[in-house]
Amino acid sequence: MSLIIQQVIGYKEKNMGIHLDSNDSFSQKVYWINKLSGELPETNLMLDYVRPLFSSGKNKSFSFDLSDTLSQAIIKLGKGSYFSIYLILLSVFNILLPKYTRNNDIIVGIPVYDKIGIDCINTKVIPLRTQVKPQLSFKDLLLQVKDAAIAAYSHQNYNFDELIDLLALPTSPNQHPIFDIVVCLENIHLKSNLNQLNNDITISFKVNGENISADIDYKEHLFEDENIKFMSRYYTNILENVINNIHTQTSDVVLLKKFERYQLLTEFNNNIKQYPVEKTINQLFEKQVSQTPNNIAVIHQQNKLTYQELNCQANQLAELLRKLGVCKGEFVGIFKDRDINFLVAILAIYKAGGAYVPIDSTYPPNRIKYMLSNSEVKLLLTDFSLFNLLPGLVEGCSELSSIICLDSIVNQDIPLAKQIGLKIYDKLDFKQLSNDNVEVINDAVDPAYMLYTSGSTGLPKGAIVRHDGAINHIYAQFDELELTQEFCFLQSAPSSTDISVWQFLAPLLIGGKTVIVDIETVAIPDKLFQALKSQKITVVELVPALFGGLLEYTSQLPIHERELPCLKWMMVVGEPVSVSWVNKWLEIYPEIKIVNAYGPTEAADDITQFIVDKPLPENQRTVPIGKPLANLNLYILDREMQLLPIGAPGEICVSGIGVGDGYWKNEEKTNLSFVPNPFTDVSQKLPENRRDLIYKTGDLGRWLPDGNIQFLGRIDHQVKIRGFRVELGEIETFLGQHPNVRENVVVVQQDEPGNLQLVAYVVAKTEAVPSISELRSFLKEKLPDHMLPSAFVMLENLPLAPSGKVDRKALPKPDNLRPQLETVYVLPRNEMEHAIADIWQKILKVEKVGIQDNFFELGGHSLNVLQVYSKVRELFKADLVITDLFKYPTISSISRYLSQEENDESFTNQSNELNEQLEAGKARLKQRFLQKKQQNV
Known part of the structure; x- marks a missing residue:
């Protein structure tokens, strides 16, 4: 040396x-x-x-x-x-x-x-x-x-x-x-x-x-x-x-000594509990029916069912499913809005021995067709109101043989019934069947449901979860939140999300009550507040954007009006919630604890959670996501699958009974994300017929000294927008399919804490530069609302780092980033236009808005629509419906509508054109811009 x-x-x-x-x-x-x-x-x-x-x-x-x-x-x-x-x-x-x-x-x-x-x-x-x-x-x-x-x-x-x-x-x-x-x-x-x-x-x-x-x-x-x-x-x-x-x-x-390794593997995962994971959900529900037959099980609007009534209706539908050949572990599709019949459908599919696949009716047609085809469902449960959408969606679905209408009697002469080989059944075909419990043929290790998540290749992936994994999650939450028969859960999440599973089912396994509300109720703060109060909800689960809206609303109420005496738990999920919001909630509601929960679809929803019962330090960076739930092991690993020490960031990985079956018919993705557990000597013991696998979440986190985990974001280009898990690569794939797009990159920008926006940077082909409205319309036909970029930025070239990769840090920063509009700025002309412009500016966070600017081209999305709807309705006391904001997306048009002015020719043409688009998919348009508010994947 x-x-x-x-x-x-x-x-x-x-x-x-x-x-x-x-x-x-x-x-x-x-x-x-x-x-x-x-x-x-x-x-x-x-x-x-x-x-x-x-x-x-x-x-x-x-x-x-x-x-x-x-x-x-x-x-x-x-x-x-x-x-x-x-x-x-x-x-x-x-x-x-x-x-x-x-x-x-x-x-x-x-x-x-x-x-x-x-x-x-x-x-x-x-x-x-x-x-x-x-x-x-x-x-x-x-x-x-x-x-x-x-x-x-x-x-x-x-x-x-x-x-x-x-x-x-x-x-x-x-x-x-x-x-x-x-x-x-x-x-x-x-x-x-x-x-x-x-x-x-x-x-x-x-x-x-x-x-x-x-x-x-x-x-x-x-x-x-x-x-x-x-x-x-x-x-x-x-x-x-x-x-x-x-x-x-x-x-x-070797970074860790034996005692340090023991702490990470054993002490931080010391959470073994005995739950009935050898049973199926349908068995546990039937047991609860026998114990509380006359308790109210589910409420939706003015309708309600007792446990006995819910069980009987599920048995009748299950009888029909058995007659139609549903086999053990077979997937059955549900294509309908959330209501009591949706819950009946889930239970009936379980009783018949199958697993359900929710298919969101608000998704673009090509996405729905892919899910129907890829899942290979033979039976599809739906409502009569959606029959007019189905003829074009079921083409090419060779496995689909039967459609069951749950809410009506179907005329056998409808176009759908004439499609070759497709049999139509309605409620008359099962309402007269036996309402006795059917013989149980499924097992705890069989699939319970399959949910489609965003995929980097442009095709969503079907994640499969078993009965035992779902049951372990539900019973772990019973313990963590000390839930009893008084448990009243607000079922608010879209049915295509994992959070909806336990919102629907958890109360039914303990004698509690599920209250199903539409997404408009959840997304508009005053309606949500009234629902929590009138329905005596004890547990509510919201993504941060909706939590923030409720918090802002309640903080402005007089002290005696803001009380929520029945609410025990405020669960915030899907995205990181800010420390300041958590502290503000506890200032207003010191007795209502906040649960910051975290978990992936692939591991049966929540795998950790942190309960906040007192304000956090204001300079704390994040709210921890907590410790592993019962019968799950959490690891923070480096790229070589080696344990990382306390304080060092790595991939959050999970093993245990909650880990699912992988991705349907996608062996490559399954093998990448579901890997053999190298820590079997200290892992939770699984049934003999279960492989001990680790699911690699793709999320970044680190252990804190007290055994809690801090969430640090995504490792790859997968992010969460308003609670939805989004693969940026999927958006880039579809955007790249536009004939006039040469290359593109999609990133997430944050102009203020908690306000994440998707931004697409586009390099056009020189021979034909597409307009921003053209690009937005192109993606709207292929992607759900939560995956649409809020802004498009046209560039001559994408900036490159010396490595040749796109230099994402060199892309325009949020301060310089505003949507490029194709209209000339026109000042508001009257008091109403000034008031609406002020609402738009505050909600969209733009300095100025012209009366001819399109709301959605300014970066508006479905949550913004709901906020505008609430503000305009409050300010003008107008008899306004949500769809009016889509018909009239400019200040000029909506103010004329509100003023009941005579439309000039240009206004009429614009309105007619938008109405034609609305009529083409009216059944799903309303929810397309509403339904994406409440999700945890």
């Missing part, structure tokens, strides 16, 4: 102190541009608190000593050279840092000096950039760090302020623009000169004879003390691994 010193000293003695001429300055500039141009890696530890705009608070320090044995081994390897020892300590830190940054490209700050020795003088700190490749041995990494350090010191005299300007690096009064962490050795660096650097963490080592000590100085307003202590422990673990075996590959370094 003394050779390193000789090389550095020799070079420095030859070159230091010599005045750099212009050529030397130019060569230094070129060196640093090559080193730092392009996208710089994130090299900070994950922050525990929100970074303030300006520096606040003081630095704290945590000190630790390396053991005598370890210190002496390091000194021996460095042959007593301070600089060699520094390189060893620095290289080990470079092994640790990727565990926290999920990036092998590392930049840290290293102090420079005029000569090596005790009397050194610091002048500044320069960046050291290295690549920590997993296949490198520690020895090779050490040599790489040495070479990088020599090169960096050889170019240390460049003016970095000039470089920051040249590379247009963002600057902040509270963060260093290039590196966040500085590593130094006090024997050769003056630590006191590092105080003004504005970096977040400084790690300083000191050799005291034959011992090495360390201090970690950190900003107390950014980091929790415990996470800094954990970092020092893991650093020491790595040192112990490599110091006596320098040929160890960095990928083989």
Whole structure:
């Protein structure tokens, strides 16, 4: 190792102190541009608190000593050279840092000096950039760090302020623009000169004879003390691994000791409970019917059924399904709106031995056709109001043989009945059948339902969940929320979502009540509030956007009017909820606890949850998603499926009885996401006929010191918009199918906390540039509402990073991002137009709106429509329906409608054209813009 010193000293003695001429300055500039141009890696530890705009608070320090044995081994390897020892300590830190940054490209700050020795003088700190490749041995990494350090010191005299300007690096009064962490050795660096650097963490080592000590100085307003202590422990673990075996590959370094591994695998997953997972949902429901036959089981509008009545109706329909040949584990489609009959259909399918597949009637026709065809359902349950949509949807569905109308008597001469091989049944065909329980033929390991989720290839994936997984989730929630027969659940989620499953079924397994409401009731705050109060709801589950709307509404009510005496739990799901909203709710309703739940469809809905019963620190970054629910094991893993320590971000993975059966007829995707569990020695015990699999969620999270998990977002390009899981690749696939689109990329932009927007950046073919309205209409025919970009930005070319990939950070930022309109701005002309414009501006968050601007081209979506509807109705006391806002999407048109003015010719033409589009799909248009509000996938 003394050779390193000789090389550095020799070079420095030859070159230091010599005045750099212009050529030397130019060569230094070129060196640093090559080193730092392009996208710089994130090299900070994950922050525990929100970074303030300006520096606040003081630095704290945590000190630790390396053991005598370890210190002496390091000194021996460095042959007593301070600089060699520094390189060893620095290289080990470079092994640790990727565990926290999920990036092998590392930049840290290293102090420079005029000569090596005790009397050194610091002048500044320069960046050291290295690549920590997993296949490198520690020895090779050490040599790489040495070479990088020599090169960096050889170019240390460049003016970095000039470089920051040249590379247009963002600057902040509270963060260093290039590196966040500085590593130094006090024997050769003056630590006191590092105080003004504005970096977040400084790690300083000191050799005291034959011992090495360390201090970690950190900003107390950014980091929790415990996470800094954990970092020092893991650093020491790595040192112990490599110091006596320098040929160890960095990928083989053992980060965790046995007791730390035990804590992650066993202590944090100590949640074994006994639930009736050997039964099916239909068996448990029938048992509850025998116990509470006269209790009200379900309510929808003015209709209600007792447990006995619900069971009898489900038995009659199940008899028909059995007669039509439904087999054990077979999929049966449900294509209808949510009501009591929807719940009857679910139970009947279970009793017949099948599994249900909800197919959303508001989806675009091509998506519905794909689901019908891909699921290979032989039977489809529906309502008469949807019969007019079915002829075009069932074409090509060769497996489909029968359609059952649940709510009416069907004329056998209708067009649908004439389709070759298709048999039509109606309620007369099952209402006269026996209402006794049918023989149980399904088992707990059989499929209970299949839900279609967004797919990156443009085709949705069918995720299959078993009875035992769904039952485990329901009973785990019974325990967590201490639910009893008083349990009254608001069934508000679209039927195509996993949250709807337990909203429909959970109360029925404990003697409680399910109250089904339409999506308009849930999406409009005053209606939601009245439903919670009048129906005496005890548990409600909302996505953050709807939670925020309810919170805003109730906060404006007088104290005596805002009471919700029956509500016990406010569950917020689907997307991260802000700390400020949680605290505001608890300020208004201190007795109604918030449940922040998290879980994927593929693992039977919620797998963790965190109960908030008191306000959180205002500077806390996020609300934790909590600890694993019963009989589930949670892991935070790196790309090599290795356990990550407390505080380090990795993929959230789950094993246990809740993990589903994979994706229907998609072996490739199943094998990628459902993998054998390598931790079987400590995992939950499963039935003999169940494989022990881990589901890789694709979500990023980290363990907190108390055993809770913090959610950090998606790893890939899959995101959640208003509670819906969206593959950005699916949108890009369809947008790329437009004949005049050359290339495109879709990203998520956030103009304010909690307001996520899909933005499509489009490069058109030179021969024909499509209009934005054309692109929007094109996607509207292929994608559901929640997957439509709020804005389209036309670019000449997509910005590329040096790697050749799209440089997403170089795309226009939200501050400069507003939808491009194709209309001339026209000022409001009267009081009504001014009032509506003001509503639009506040809800869409745009500076100005013209009366000819199209609401949807301004970035409006279905939630915005509901907000506008509520505000306009309140302001003008108008007899307005939701569909009127789609008929009249400009301020000019809606104000004329509200004023009952005579339409001029242009207005009539526009209205007629929109009405033609409305009539083509009127049955689904209303819900298309309403139904996507309440979802947790």
